[in-house]
Amino acid sequence: KAGVTQTPRYLIKTRGQQVTLSCSPISGHRSVSWYQQTPGQGLQFLFEYFSETQRNKGNFPGRFSGRQFSNSRSEMNVSTLELGDSALYLCASSLVFDYEQYFGPGTRLTVT
């Protein structure tokens, strides 16, 4: 069974631009979570989607948004990029009633 995939793997953007990251969960997984990883703040929860609905959201500004499609694939969008948004963005998927999350390889976003 294929693992969680994330595209693109690397991205360089300029301040003020917006970016969209994509995550395809493991087949059959309906819950998708997003995390931001930075050297200073560590791993922080962004949001979680289940059946196309945002079920939980972390403490991030409204510039960070996401969505989930009917095939469980998820996208996250960051508008008006700031230098501090440079991070590794990790996506994780899980079964409906399973507590184990499986992570993708991440997207490395650099904002210049």
Place this chain on the structure above:
Amino acid sequence: AQTVTQSQPEMSVQEAETVTLSCTYDTSESDYYLFWYKQPPSRQMILVIRQEAYKQQNATENRFSVNFQKAAKSFSLKISDSQLGDAAMYFCAYRRETYSGAGSYQLTFGKGTKLSVIP
């Protein structure tokens, strides 16, 4: 809010020796899950071991075992017969068991411990 603390930013171990990584957490919940994740230089997060809070028996996965002390809110990871491939960042994580609105199902991570394995 739940918090997870890993007090050892870096540790090292000789190949074939045993090392223990520490983790403490704070929660008012009685039912929850605890995890240790490994993140090698490739950045892929890999689940090492998990523990359900309602289980008194400590989880074991091959060379990896935990010492779960619920009353003390402590969850340490022991790696036996350390191998070069064990070198990585190790993260302790907490997750609430049941869905109860905001904050449910998210993983709360510690800051991590960087483990080096010396040949």
